[in-house]
Amino acid sequence: MHILYVIHAFPWNEATGATLVLDNYVEQAALSNITVSIMVPESAYKNIEYSQYGDAVRLYSFRSQENWAISGFDFALLHAEISVPVLDVLPDLVHVIDWVSFHPALHPFLRRLGCPIVRSVCNFEEFCPLTTPVFYDSKAKSCRAPLAPEQCLDCVADNHKLTVPGALYTYKVLLRDLVAYRNNYRQGITPLLSRRTEFVMNLFKNYVDYVVFPSGNFGHYFRAQLQDTIDFKVIPHGLREIAAVPMRESILPIKIIYTGGDRVAKGWDIMAGALEILARAHNSQFEIHCVGNSHGIPEHYFENLNIKLIRAPAYRRHEAAQVLSTFDIAIAPSQFESYGLFVRECVRSSVLPIVTPSMGVSEFIVNGENGLQLEEPFGESLANAILALTADANALTALRRGLNVSGVSTAAAEFEALLGVYRQVSDVPDVV
Structure with missing residues (x-):
């Protein structure tokens, strides 16, 4: 059997x-004697x-689409x-793992x-041009x-990043042109957004057989957004x-890891609220x-002497277990998380995750068994959890040692479940 995987980037160029x-799928496919090829948009073919x-996997590119999130x-x-x-x-x-940045003609081509x-x-990203639907709700x-x-x-x-092309402007001229540019932009995206749901429903009806x-x-x-009946299965991602x-x-000092940056979907607003409270606690x-x-x-968080906030470089995938083993607590206050691989990696590494009840994470974390789940108001709840956990290092060690890892799936188990889907939709006999 030969499988074509479609995705927005190669694994060696992006660790998302x-x-x-995808990297797990390629490895597991080889173990199952299944050959694969990968297709990415031209902009990512590098x-x-x-x-x-090596030569075991064929690599292809397809036309990219500029400003894909809208056009x-x-x-x-x-x-x-x-x-x-x-x-x-x-x-x-x-x-198709995703079709971000591909030209829409990809779908008829695949069919x-x-x-x-x-x-x-x-x-x-199909329904939300900003990828994660968390910007509109003020709560x-x-x-x-x-x-x-x-x-x-x-x-x-x-919220879309608008830029005004041209030379230097005075403040008043810049403000005037920015308003005009924004209005033109709004007019340009109106017809596309008005038919976006129709487009996606057509996509899943005519160009997808199983989800x-x-x-x-x-x-x-x-x-609930698709408003249509589709054949689907829930298969948890595995490590x-x-x-x-x-x-x-x-x-002491207790080491805490946070990987969300300033991204709204990853809970920066919650994190910022907690940092303000922690700074007033003067806890070292x-x-x-x-x-x-x-x-x-913002730099002022790192300059605040009442909290110790440290910048650290990203780690590569093969370094995850080693890096996580140097921490005691992980903060994952996502507002939108379809699954949460990072949280599961933390549990496997005996790092206590503090999480918000976001979709795929709330399905996995059982409060007190394999992590702590925050209650509203999240910023205050996060700050209080950190202060309580860091007050007793021995108690924290006991909590971490008792984390229940039974809910963490493996890459092999995920691919075995995926093979069941492949068997269901395919007539090829050698899907073992």
Whole structure:
């Protein structure tokens, strides 16, 4: 059997949830004697000399779509006549992990291959031009599905990054032109947003045969927006099995990891509220490491002497267990999380996760058994949890040692469940 995986980037160029999942699929497919190829948009077809797959995996590119979040959902582009790649080996099955940045003509092209199309849905970019529907609701919760196009119009116009091309402007001229540019932008996206739901419903009706969701809560949310009946299955993402790393005993200062940066969907607003409270507590028994992309976090948080906030570089996937083993607590206050691989990695590494009840995370975390789930108001609740946990290092060590890891799935178990879907939709006999 030969599977064509479609995704927005190669795993060696980007360490996001989608690419990590694809990397697992490629590895597990090889163990099952299934050959694969990968297709990415032209804009992401780069650094192929760093491919860890060698000649075993064929790599293809397809036309990219500029400003995909808005213009990728244009009916006029769906059947556009564009040049398409010639595949060396025709697939027996196509698995679309996502189609971010692809030209919409990708869908008819895949359908013309004449094989079943399985679709993973791990985020909300089809319906939300800002990818995660958390910007419109002032209470910092996920927008209620189904979303209304006029609601999305105001949100996108307010939150989409607008730039005014041209030379230097005085403040008044810049403000005048920015308002005009914003109004023009709003007028331009109105017709596309008004038919966006129709476009996506057409996509899932005519160009997808089966859908896989990572969590039941997220699947329910997505299907409420789709307003249509689809064949689907919930298959939790799994972690690649690794050698056990010894657990770090909790000693002062307690080490805390946060990886969300200043992203709203990852809970920066909640984190900022907690930091304000922690700064007033004058507690020096912990340090918070902002790992990864933290350049958007205002500098004054790092300069505040009443809290110890430290910038730390991102880690590579193979370093995750080793890096996490140096921490005691993980803060994951996501406002929107379809699954939560990071939280599960923390539990496996005996790092106590403090989480908000967001979709895929609330399905996994049992309060007190494998983590702590915050209650509203989240910022205050987070600050209080940190102060309580860091007051007694021995008690924290006991909590971490008792974390229940039974709910953490493996990459092998995930792919075995996926093979069941492949068998169901495919007539190819050698899906073992």
